[in-house]
Amino acid sequence: MNVALHGLSLKAEFLPAIRGLFPQLHSLGIEVRLTPALENQLQLLGLPLPIYKVLKQQEDYVGLDFVLSIGGDGTLLDTVCLVGSKEIPILGLNTGRLGFLATVATNKIEEAILHLAKGNYQLESRTLLALHSSKKILNGMNFALNEFTIHKKDTSSMITVHTYIDGMYLNSYWSDGLIVATPTGSTGYSLSCGGPLITPGAKNFVITPVSPHNLNVRPIIVSDESEISFEIEGRTDKFMISLDSRSTSISSEVKLTVKKEAFCAKLVKLPTYHFFDTLRQKLNWGLDMRN
Numbered sequence: 608m609n610v611a612l613h614g615l616s617l618k619a620e621f622l623p624a625i626r627g628l629f630p631q632l633h634s635l636g637i638e639v640r641l642t643p644a645l646e647n648q649l650q651l652l653g654l655p656l657p658i659y660k661v662l663k664q665q666e667d668y669v670g671l672d673f674v675l676s677i678g679g680d681g682t683l684l685d686t687v688c689l690v691g692s693k694e695i696p697i698l699g700l701n702t703g704r705l706g707f708l709a710t711v712a713t714n715k716i717e718e719a720i721l722h723l724a725k726g727n728y729q730l731e732s733r734t735l736l737a738l739h740s741s742k743k744i745l746n747g748m749n750f751a752l753n754e755f756t757i758h759k760k761d762t763s764s765m766i767t768v769h770t771y772i773d774g775m776y777l778n779s780y781w782s783d784g785l786i787v788a789t790p791t792g793s794t795g796y797s798l799s800c801g802g803p804l805i806t807p808g809a810k811n812f813v814i815t816p817v818s819p820h821n822l823n824v825r826p827i828i829v830s831d832e833s834e835i836s837f838e839i840e841g842r843t844d845k846f847m848i849s850l851d852s853r854s855t856s857i858s859s860e861v862k863l864t865v866k867k868e869a870f871c872a873k874l875v876k877l878p879t880y881h882f883f884d885t886l887r888q889k890l891n892w893g894l895d896m897r898n
Contacts, residue, residue, distance in 0.1 A: 679704060711877070755788075768782065787813075
């Protein structure tokens with residue numbers, strides 16, 4: 608089995624867990640590779656490492672069975688970008704706060720690796736959004752696991768986002784912005800703006816306005832087979848768009864369309880994980896908060 612490890616920002620407090628990961632992988636006969644970002648982090652932490660192959664080119668990903676994301680949900684989103692259309696299964700080892708994507712707690716890493724080695728897991732296919740634009744943006748990295756967002760660039764006036772579904776006019780949103788989220792992304796920015804929670808396997812997108820001027824405007828769920836297009840107006844010609852954590856400023860002349868990506872993100876689901884368990888922990892469901 609060939610496994611790559613990826614991490615962006617590691618804290619020294621998690622060093623013992625990370626240090627113990629390498630001998631366990633070797634004892635199971637698993638070949639280890641590192642991304643340049645993780646290699647740099649481990650060197651900064653002063654962790655002595657044997658010679659590992661570093662994934663510097665796309666060809667280096669050939670033959671990988673899994674990518675282990677070490678960090679929080681942000682690191683896993685970055686891992687999805689690294690994997691892209693190769694659809695290599697990803698397992699999130701959580702060294703951040705409780706996350707919806709990086710689900711393996713630090714004290715469960717050893718157990719998780721054993722499950723992986725024994726084939727005791729399932730793969731969840733998570734829908735990705737694809738952004739099509741009349742001008743190349745974000746270095747051509749035009750997909751997202753969580754959401755696509757349009758947002759005003761300055762802090763003064765709101766923008767107007769004319770929105771169309773399969774070419775049919777839906778609504779004009781007078782707001783600070785607009786979010787199109789996948790079921791995976793429904794627990795993120797969309798949720799904080801009043802959007803509904805959607806289970807990971809649902810075949811939908813949710814369109815959620817950001818601070819709408821008209822209070823009767825509400826999020827709407829549409830099929831993920833829909834093609835969603837936009838026309839943006841504002842007092843200035845520039846506005847912000849983002850795909851997950853990647854953002855850029857563009858002009859209103861750029862035409863934007865969002866639809867389902869042809870490939871997906873494959874996340875490793877271990878026997879000890881369930882989406883509803885994470886919901887209850889993250890959102891404190893079932894707890895009496897009256898005291």
